[in-house]
Amino acid sequence: MTDLLVTHTADLGHPDLTAARALLDEVFEGDFSDEDWDHSLGGVHVLLREGRELIGHGSIVQRRLTHEGRALRTGYVEGVAVRADRRRRGHAGRIMAELERVARSAYELGALSASDEGAAFYAARGWQRWQGPTSVFAPEGVRRTEEDDDSVFVLPGTARLDRTGALICDWRNGDAW
């Protein structure tokens, strides 16, 4: 029996936050940094529990992505993970359905940077790979992020998008995308 909790970071208690961080550390096998965790906070979390155990997590936070001269209010998906022994049962699909609902109703578009494993999963859900050059508004100015060009996906909403055009994300510590 699983249950889904959808809540803002502000309303998640310390035990749930600790469990979410522990799940992400386990799933990403030590490759989930403090900055990655920081990027997952300050928005809406979806927690999937089986009994008292947390088996899945995803969150969506606001960022500004600039495209064709407009700063778009973007729901950026972070920290999507399902425990290894619970995969291919539709759990991530349930988590994403909630995050996509938030993206569609509160933002002009959804966006995320997919892992190799995640790319097929997101594509199957209708997320579209960005085809144009990606960059970041770094403190010293706009900087290309070539290494991220192939991993950025968008969920089109009300914003007019040309997926072959340039996309610039706002600045943050750690990975730009």
Ligand SMILES: CC(C)(COP(=O)(O)OP(=O)(O)OC[C@H]1O[C@@H](n2cnc3c(N)ncnc32)[C@H](O)[C@@H]1OP(=O)(O)O)[C@@H](O)C(=O)NCCC(=O)NCCS
């Ligand atoms: C990616 C991940 C979240 C998917 O979780 P999941 O609960 O297994 O996903 P679901 O069962 O909801 O998958 C639904 C559909 O997505 C697709 N899909 C899911 N994982 C896939 C994979 N590894 N490769 C190809 N397609 C995949 C399939 O179409 C699947 O349906 P099917 O099982 O009937 O074929 C999980 O594998 C994971 O936590 N991976 C490690 C962390 C990670 O990479 N997260 C993404 C960060 S961007």
